[in-house]
Amino acid sequence: MLDRTVAPPVQPLARVTLPAADVLSLPSGARLHVLANDAQPVVRLQAVFRAGKTVEPRPGLATLTARMLLEGTTTRTARRIADEVAFYGASLECDAGFDRSTLTLYCLTRHLPALLPLVLDVLQNPAFPASELDQLKTRTVQNVRVERQKTSFLASERFNELLFGAETAYGRPFNADEYQALTAEEARAFHQQAYALANAELFLCGDVAAERELVASAFGAEPMGATQRPEQQYGLEIDVSIPPSHVERVPVAGSLQASIRMGRLWPSPTHPDTHRLKLLANVLGGYFGSRLMRNIREDKGLTYGIYASVAPREAGTSLVIGTDVKGESADFAVREIEMELRRLQEELIPADELETVKNYLLGKFANELSTVFEQCDKYKTLVFLELPADYYTEFVQQTEATNAETLRTLAQAYLLPENMQIVIAGPENE
Numbered sequence: 001m002l003d004r005t006v007a008p009p010v011q012p013l014a015r016v017t018l019p020a021a022d023v024l025s026l027p028s029g030a031r032l033h034v035l036a037n038d039a040q041p042v043v044r045l046q047a048v049f050r051a052g053k054t055v056e057p058r059p060g061l062a063t064l065t066a067r068m069l070l071e072g073t074t075t076r077t078a079r080r081i082a083d084e085v086a087f088y089g090a091s092l093e094c095d096a097g098f099d100r101s102t103l104t105l106y107c108l109t110r111h112l113p114a115l116l117p118l119v120l121d122v123l124q125n126p127a128f129p130a131s132e133l134d135q136l137k138t139r140t141v142q143n144v145r146v147e148r149q150k151t152s153f154l155a156s157e158r159f160n161e162l163l164f165g166a167e168t169a170y171g172r173p174f175n176a177d178e179y180q181a182l183t184a185e186e187a188r189a190f191h192q193q194a195y196a197l198a199n200a201e202l203f204l205c206g207d208v209a210a211e212r213e214l215v216a217s218a219f220g221a222e223p224m225g226a227t228q229r230p231e232q233q234y235g236l237e238i239d240v241s242i243p244p245s246h247v248e249r250v251p252v253a254g255s256l257q258a259s260i261r262m263g264r265l266w267p268s269p270t271h272p273d274t275h276r277l278k279l280l281a282n283v284l285g286g287y288f289g290s291r292l293m294r295n296i297r298e299d300k301g302l303t304y305g306i307y308a309s310v311a312p313r314e315a316g317t318s319l320v321i322g323t324d325v326k327g328e329s330a331d332f333a334v335r336e337i338e339m340e341l342r343r344l345q346e347e348l349i350p351a352d353e354l355e356t357v358k359n360y361l362l363g364k365f366a367n368e369l370s371t372v373f374e375q376c377d378k379y380k381t382l383v384f385l386e387l388p389a390d391y392y393t394e395f396v397q398q399t400e401a402t403n404a405e406t407l408r409t410l411a412q413a414y415l416l417p418e419n420m421q422i423v424i425a426g427p428e429n430e
Helices: 061-068 078-087 109-124 130-147 151-164 176-180 184-194 212-220 274-285 291-299 327-346 351-367 372-384 391-401 404-414
Strands: 022-025 031-036 042-049 091-096 101-108 200-206 248-251 257-266 306-311 317-326 421-426
Touching: 022 212, 031 212, 031 372, 042 109, 042 372, 061 091, 061 101, 061 130, 061 184, 078 091, 078 109, 091 109, 101 109, 109 212, 130 176, 130 184, 151 248, 151 257, 151 317, 151 421, 200 212, 200 372, 257 327, 274 291, 274 306, 274 317, 274 327, 274 351, 274 391, 274 404, 291 306, 291 317, 291 327, 317 327, 327 404, 327 421, 351 391, 351 404
Parallel strands: 031 200, 248 421
Antiparallel strands: 022 031, 042 101, 042 200, 091 101, 257 317, 257 421, 306 317
């Protein structure tokens, strides 16, 4: 009879290797990365451009341009684009991140030939119609206005501003007046420079063995627009010497809740200790049984959830601790977080706790490789952060080999409370 009081044995994670991607250099200047897997008759095609916030000549232009790609082309209206995508049961989205902009198509493999002309039309021939442009700007400003009524949004916005600097792409707050002033002409000029196929990284994954030549032909037949990848980047001069304040407060009139954001600049994924630091961050607040969850949620009952996570970007990585508590509990919660940081510097992590965190972290990693789309996402991280091919193998090996003494030494170097930037957004009298 099965004894459910006894946990099943934990098996060590075997060697992890990502499926090899075939990389084709196309005549247009684009690169096509292909990860084939015929487990399901589905495909994902992503066209990724260095067209994020770090290269926009004016704040907000990258996001505006990306979202306008689906608002109409010279041959299709926004309604026709949406109807055509829906007819094939597909999904087509475009969004701008801090470093890159990505157009993503999901569809059944058999529908890819019919949808490729639509994808190329959206990328090559956006019309930037005035009516849709004005509506998009209005919606965006209204959405941000709503978000800025939330303490969590305000705390994160101010935290990033203080951590990276208000003039950088990573720290610059949204400015409604600047966004409303953007024009269709500026979007066209930015699109022509940043969305040239010469600057594209194309990722084709799924059941694509029979379709790769079709995609290569569609995106590589003719050079289009600029032939040089954009070199100039705006707002990347991150000043790491900015001294953190002890507590920065963002008053929110009438709020009963306070949102806490706490953290610091963090070593990049290329740092020799990156995998050990990931393990340390998970001990602190990376899973449901973490130090912060046990203290702040389970023992003190101050919050529904609290986390500590590492956010890697191409030009700056950060450690972020975040939670929402009652307004009157904010300062107490900060002191408890600082206490947990000091514990990691002073005490060795017990062997059973460390083993639990390692098993969680490695199990989560294995689960994140369960589909070809997730495998492709891991592969994209290697490409854009310029990481070695054995990065994930090293992650598994170093995670398994790291001991409590090493983590305590790292905590003493990287988890000093006095080096943390702290923001509390909440009641005005707190």
